[in-house]
Amino acid sequence: MDILRAINLGIKVNGKKVLENINIYIQEGQTVVLFGPNGSGKSSLISSIIGNPRYSVYDGRILFKGRNITDMPTDERVKMGIGIGFQTPPKVSGVKLSDALKFCARIGGTEDKIDEYAKLLNMKSMMDRSLNDGFSGGEIKRSELLQLLLLNPDFVMLDEPDSGVDLENIAIIGNAIKKMLQRDKPQAERKKSGLIITHTGHILKYVDADYGMILHRGRIGCIGNPYSILDSISKDGYEGCIKKCLKFPNLM
Amino acid sequence: MSEISKPDVELEQEMKSKIRSVGGEFDSSKRSASFLQVDQEVKIASTRFKDVEVMGIRQAIEKYDWLDDYLWKAVDRKKDEYTKFVDVEDVNGYFIRAMPGAKVEVPVEACLYLRKLGWKQKVHNIVIAEEGSELNIISGCASHPGVTSGMHVGISEFYVKKNAKITFTMIHSWEKDIEVRPRSATIVEDNGVFISNYVLMNPVKVVQMYPVANLIGENSTAIFSSIIVALSDSLIDAGSKVVLRGEGSSAEILSRTISKGGTIIARGHISGESPDARGHLECRGLMLSDDGVIHAIPELQAKFPNVDLSHEAAIGKIAEEEIFYLMSRGLTRDEATAAIIRGFMDIDIKGLPEFLKREIDKAISLVEKEIIT
Numbered sequence: 022m023d024i025l026r027a028i029n030l031g032i033k034v035n036g037k038k039v040l041e042n043i044n045i046y047i048q049e050g051q052t053v054v055l056f057g058p059n060g061s062g063k064s065s066l067i068s069s070i071i072g073n074p075r076y077s078v079y080d081g082r083i084l085f086k087g088r089n090i091t092d093m094p095t096d097e098r099v100k101m102g103i104g105i106g107f108q109t110p111p112k113v114s115g116v117k118l119s120d121a122l123k124f125c126a127r128i129g130g131t132e133d134k135i136d137e138y139a140k141l142l143n144m145k146s147m148m149d150r151s152l153n154d155g156f157s158g159g160e161i162k163r164s165e166l167l168q169l170l171l172l173n174p175d176f177v178m179l180d181e182p183d184s185g186v187d188l189e190n191i192a193i194i195g196n197a198i199k200k201m202l203q204r205d206k207p208q209a210e211r212k213k214s215g216l217i218i219t220h221t222g223h224i225l226k227y228v229d230a231d232y233g234m235i236l237h238r239g240r241i242g243c244i245g246n247p248y249s250i251l252d253s254i255s256k257d258g259y260e261g262c263i264k265k266c267l268k269f270p271n272l273m
Numbered sequence: 274m275s276e277i278s279k280p281d282v283e284l285e286q287e288m289k290s291k292i293r294s295v296g297g298e299f300d301s302s303k304r305s306a307s308f309l310q311v312d313q314e315v316k317i318a319s320t321r322f323k324d325v326e327v328m329g330i331r332q333a334i335e336k337y338d339w340l341d342d343y344l345w346k347a348v349d350r351k352k353d354e355y356t357k358f359v360d361v362e363d364v365n366g367y368f369i370r371a372m373p374g375a376k377v378e379v380p381v382e383a384c385l386y387l388r389k390l391g392w393k394q395k396v397h398n399i400v401i402a403e404e405g406s407e408l409n410i411i412s413g414c415a416s417h418p419g420v421t422s423g424m425h426v427g428i429s430e431f432y433v434k435k436n437a438k439i440t441f442t443m444i445h446s447w448e449k450d451i452e453v454r455p456r457s458a459t460i461v462e463d464n465g466v467f468i469s470n471y472v473l474m475n476p477v478k479v480v481q482m483y484p485v486a487n488l489i490g491e492n493s494t495a496i497f498s499s500i501i502v503a504l505s506d507s508l509i510d511a512g513s514k515v516v517l518r519g520e521g522s523s524a525e526i527l528s529r530t531i532s533k534g535g536t537i538i539a540r541g542h543i544s545g546e547s548p549d550a551r552g553h554l555e556c557r558g559l560m561l562s563d564d565g566v567i568h569a570i571p572e573l574q575a576k577f578p579n580v581d582l583s584h585e586a587a588i589g590k591i592a593e594e595e596i597f598y599l600m601s602r603g604l605t606r607d608e609a610t611a612a613i614i615r616g617f618m619d620i621d622i623k624g625l626p627e628f629l630k631r632e633i634d635k636a637i638s639l640v641e642k643e644i645i646t
């Protein structure tokens with residue numbers, strides 16, 4: 022089944038084109054990793070998929086579960102089953118983490134799991150804190166994932182869940198993502214899909230992916246085996262990897 | 274505890290529900306004592322605990338010679354035209370006193386109610402927490418539905434003796450042409466604590482007040498918090514001042530103001546006049562519409578080298594980014610806005626009893642809809 026399709030998608034931020042002619046196809050049960058240098062438009066892409074109004078669609082459309090969601094408000098997309106974990110979420114003074122978890126659990130039907138998941142992500146002591154207010158880097162990542170676990174989306178997008186995270190946290194985070202995307206289950210049983218942005222590829226040690234893509238200068242430059250792409254990026258850099266990919270499309 | 278007297282007055286339904294909206298409770302088992310003044314007349318003055326006294330101020334003046342030592346001793350009698358206006362024969366008000374060592378957790382309720390259209394209510398209150406005692410007071414001040422014009426001028430003098438504590442929570446609910454000018458002052462002795470909370474969220478013409486706490490005792494403390502919403506055509510000039518005179522005394526002034534078309538002047542003043550005095554002032558304002566004004570005036574004054582005074586002030590609108598973030602957790606735009614406004618008003622007041630927090634939350638939720646839409 023189709024989960025996500027972006028067709029000829031073009032995105033503008035503050036009147037400036039940041040993404041052009043993007044085509045993506047993700048099926049049920051698939052997890053995809055998105056690589057790309059800083060400023061290539063990775064965050065803009067998932068922001069437009071979740072419907073952040075700052076990222077306007079000037080071309081193309083986005084289909085989710087076969088339905089055109091291009092003009093749908095964010096909360097409706099979330100209710101349809103899209104979830105997002107931000108790299109630097111804003112602090113919301115006075116709104117407690119526990120409040121946010123209740124909001125998420127209401128959508129995900131996971132009210133009875135709040136305690137269990139909070140323990141799993143080692144966030145029990147943070148429940149009464151204002152959302153993201155003074156959270157450390159690791160706490161922000163764990164808080165985002167905890168909210169997503171409770172939101173229980175069919176399709177989850179994660180923005181650099183492995184950046185700036187120490188070894189202890191990467192294991193907690195990696196395992197939570199693996200569980201969320203059902204990568205611990207046999208392929209045929211997987212219902213959850215994901216799009217994971219990674220800079221370092223660390224997350225691939227915990228979560229295997231079905232394929233990888235490179236976003237470069239607002240376009241998709243390469244699609245293929247995520248491990249080969251990562252390998253090639255580390256040897257030849259992004260540009261080198263894309264050149265290789267264009268020459269030998271079947272190698273990746 | 275012996276029951277001294279029981280309120281047996283019949284009140285109109287409309288009045289009762291209005292009183293409830295400002296924290297009033299008609300189940301007397303939930304209050305240690307109750308006081309209700311309608312216009313100039315004392316309707317209820319009763320107490321269930323013998324170590325809490327509650328009576329009308331005129332009765333108290335007759336009963337206690339020593340009250341002269343308290344009347345007009347915290348507030349200057351000649352301060353302005355409003356103090357003079359109240360300084361007349363037919364003034365009324367409450368006298369509340371906790372006996373030495375009495376720790377009264379169950380709150381005392383004191384309500385001042387404006388019933389007659391155009392009436393100018395004159396009030397003089399005295400509250401005394403004797404040494405080592407503790408008092409929780411919830412004071413609702415409201416006007417009757419349809420009583421769209423009138424005036425409320427109230428003098429309140431609080432005395433927190435050694436090792437005593439007063440928590441005073443005042444919720445106001447007026448109508449659009451009512452003018453409200455409280456004048457209050459507090460004197461706090463050694464190790465005394467005065468906590469004052471103020472909530473105002475309904476339309477009003479003018480509220481102007483600037484309560485002062487004089488911390489004369491060593492290690493005495495005052496905390497003032499206010500949550501104020503100004504709707505169109507309201508002018509609210511409200512703030513608090515703390516004078517730190519006692520060695521090691523400390524103060525905190527917190528305010529959350531929201532303008533939905535009205536004008537708010539949010540004042541705060543801490544004056545450090547003793548060694549090791551500490552104070553922090555925090556004013557935050559939220560602008561919810563294009564018209565309306567919030568003017569924050571935080572002031573700090575040091576008259577000693579080793580004082581520690583600080584302030585933060587910030588005024589802004591709701592950040593789109595925060596709304597979007599909560600929408601990404603499944604909240605609609607309105608739900609997200611409501612959650613952020615509610616969070617904004619959620620001041621974490623140290624030492625505030627749980628039931629008072631509930632009363633404040635209740636007052637907030639009553640007006641929430643009007644604020645968002």
Ligand SMILES: Nc1ncnc2c1ncn2[C@@H]1O[C@H](COP(=O)(O)OP(=O)(O)O)[C@@H](O)[C@H]1O
Pocket residue numbers: 034035039057058059060061062063064065066075
């Ligand atoms: N909110 C924004 N305001 C202005 N420019 C933005 C905003 N978000 C992204 N951009 C611009 O869009 C381009 C892509 O950015 P981004 O999507 O954040 O890249 P990445 O996540 O790959 O590092 C950059 O040039 C960036 O400056």
Ligand SMILES: [Mg+2]
Pocket residue numbers: 063064065108180
């Ligand atoms: Mg990014």
